[in-house]
Amino acid sequence: MARSETALTREEMMHFRTQGYLGPYPLCSAAEMAALRPAIEQVLETDPPDSKNRVHNRHLDSRVIYDLATHPEILNRMVNLYGTDLLLWRTNFFVKYKGTRAIPWHQDFNYWPLEPPIIVSAWIAIDASTKENGNLQLIPGSHRKIIPHVKATPDVQFQEMADAGYYDPDQLIDLEMQPGEFILFNERTLHHSKANNSNLRRIGLAVRAIIPIVNVLKYDSKDHGLQVIHGEDAMGFNRLTSPPKKADRG
Ligand SMILES: O=C(O)CCC(=O)C(=O)O
Numbered sequence: 344m345a346r347s348e349t350a351l352t353r354e355e356m357m358h359f360r361t362q363g364y365l366g367p368y369p370l371c372s373a374a375e376m377a378a379l380r381p382a383i384e385q386v387l388e389t390d391p392p393d394s395k396n397r398v399h400n401r402h403l404d405s406r407v408i409y410d411l412a413t414h415p416e417i418l419n420r421m422v423n424l425y426g427t428d429l430l431l432w433r434t435n436f437f438v439k440y441k442g443t444r445a446i447p448w449h450q451d452f453n454y455w456p457l458e459p460p461i462i463v464s465a466w467i468a469i470d471a472s473t474k475e476n477g478n479l480q481l482i483p484g485s486h487r488k489i490i491p492h493v494k495a496t497p498d499v500q501f502q503e504m505a506d507a508g509y510y511d512p513d514q515l516i517d518l519e520m521q522p523g524e525f526i527l528f529n530e531r532t533l534h535h536s537k538a539n540n541s542n543l544r545r546i547g548l549a550v551r552a553i554i555p556i557v558n559v560l561k562y563d564s565k566d567h568g569l570q571v572i573h574g575e576d577a578m579g580f581n582r583l584t585s586p587p588k589k590a591d592r593g
């Protein structure tokens with residue numbers, strides 16, 4: 344496989360394997376993200392064609408979001424870790440204003456209709472993400488075991504959360520990020536974020552990519568399909584769709 348300009352070192356690849364995450368890395372500068380932010384905000388203020396949800400899968404109707412999600416700084420690193428063939432499954436914005444509830448500790452694969460559940464996520468800081476406004480926190484190495492999930496408490500955003508008896512929150516690390524930085528993590532890396540108790544908005548964009556052997560068991564909407572973002576889809580298990588055209592909304 345050709346090594347890209349942003350090829351990971353052997354140490355970085357081993358870090359991802361043993362710790363379950365990598366980064367932060369710069370996708371663009373904070374100034375470049377500031378220039379892009381009005382277009383991102385406009386997408387978030389507009390209903391998508393399927394009118395379902397403004398924060399999910401906007402890479403399907405916005406070229407700005409698609410280009411962000413498939414930026415070479417992300418894609419080249421994903422290719423180094425997972426091989427040349429990659430499909431974009433989902434994107435999710437996580438928008439936290441003052442008072443937005445915490446995201447509980449969880450392993451993503453607990454919730455997802457994928458078989459086998461192999462996913463790499465990139466989480467891109469659209470705004471600065473700091474301890475003040477509820478940055479991501481994760482537990483290095485936690486991807487090596489499967490943690491049971493139980494009914495979530497009402498103070499958090501999800502219906503289910505990791506069973507607190509199965510991990511040690513003292514092992515967490517803070518991933519503070521400047522706008523334009525991103526991290527990578529896998530489907531079992533235990534992570535969460537606290538409530539935002541500050542006046543500083545915190546928007547992150549999570550990008551979920553899979554390899555072609557992964558079968559999507561349930562689609563998010565009738566318009567939902569996957570895009571081949573690198574290499575090819577030699578398996579043909581999943582419904583494919585095209586990237587939005589550059590002239591499209593957003
Ligand atoms: O942005 C957050 O606070 C949580 C993100 C998250 O849970 C995810 O990307 O899977």
